[in-house]
Amino acid sequence: SAVISQKPSRDICQRGTSLTIQCQVDSQVTMMFWYRQQPGQSLTLIATANQGSEATYESGFVIDKFPISRPNLTFSTLTVSNMSPEDSSIYLCSVAGQGRYGYTFGSGTRLTVV
Amino acid sequence: TQLLEQSPQFLSIQEGENLTVYCNSSSVFSSLQWYRQEPGEGPVLLVTVVTGGEVKKLKRLTFQFGDARKDSSLHITAAQPGDTGLYLCAGVPNAGNNRKLIWGLGTSLAVNP
Numbered sequence A: 001s002a003v004i005s006q007k008p009s010r011d012i013c014q015r016g017t018s019l020t021i022q023c024q025v026d027s028q029v030t031m032m033f034w035y036r037q038q039p040g041q042s043l044t045l046i047a048t049a050n051q052g053s054e055a056t057y058e059s060g061f062v063i064d065k066f067p068i069s070r071p072n073l074t075f076s077t078l079t080v081s082n083m084s085p086e087d088s089s090i091y092l093c094s095v096a097g098q099g100r101y102g103y104t105f106g107s108g109t110r111l112t113v114v
Numbered sequence B: 001t002q003l004l005e006q007s008p009q010f011l012s013i014q015e016g017e018n019l020t021v022y023c024n025s026s027s028v029f030s031s032l033q034w035y036r037q038e039p040g041e042g043p044v045l046l047v048t049v050v051t052g053g054e055v056k057k058l059k060r061l062t063f064q065f066g067d068a069r070k071d072s073s074l075h076i077t078a079a080q081p082g083d084t085g086l087y088l089c090a091g092v093p094n095a096g097n098n099r100k101l102i103w104g105l106g107t108s109l110a111v112n113p
Helices: none
Strands: A004-007 A010-013 A019-025 A031-037 A043-050 A068-072 A075-080 A089-096 A103-105 A109-113 B005-007 B010-014 B019-024 B029-037 B044-049 B055-058 B061-065 B071-076 B085-093 B107-112
Touching: A004 A089, A019 A089, A031 A075, A043 A068, A043 A075, A075 A089, A103 B044, B010 B019, B019 B085, B019 B107, B029 B071, B044 B055, B044 B061, B071 B085
Parallel strands: A010 A109, B010 B107
Antiparallel strands: A004 A019, A019 A075, A031 A043, A031 A089, A068 A075, A089 A103, A089 A109, B005 B019, B019 B071, B029 B044, B029 B085, B055 B061, B061 B071, B085 B107
16 A cells, blocks of 8 residues: 655644645555544545646635645645634545555644644 | 444443444445544554455454445454554445545544553
8 A cells, every 4th residue: 555754743833824734655646635633533524636637625625725736646735824723633645545455644744723 | 415423432441341333324335444543643444344244354353344335343352452542434435426435433442451
């Protein structure tokens, strides 16, 4: 299965600023997924990022707040813009495996907005 | 909208006890995945079940997919402190966008020594 390097692993940010999270995959993948997770809780899909096209956002998430870049088949970034304390969460990137191999996740970015 | 109800949400047990986590839905899934997540890490796939009635074993963990592919269970025998973590089930819908997983709410398990 793929290996994903995600950074930063954690950050504390001032409200009103933006943070860009990076994910690098060790193989080429068509789709990458960005999730948000409150500690100890389930995952909420933010958007699906395809190379060469705009990301597809889930209900409740908009491009102006969470712009995504996907410049090639091994890399993607998620920016959390104009942050508020409500954006404090864990952000995870993921890629789908083939068939039974499930999804592989980055180690997550724990964001605290103060 | 497909939902996957996972229970219990929290579980605190003593080392050596057995436990079962359930994921239930009214919808059919083409497959169902179980993940475990430890603090500071992303979820890690434990198993994927595909066939109705399928049973898979991973050491002390037994996974079962319901005959109708609408539900699944995870049974841990003789739990150990190393089993502590967040367990998540995720289903691949039987129709529509097959790449978008439906996630259960998670079961936070604490195994006390």
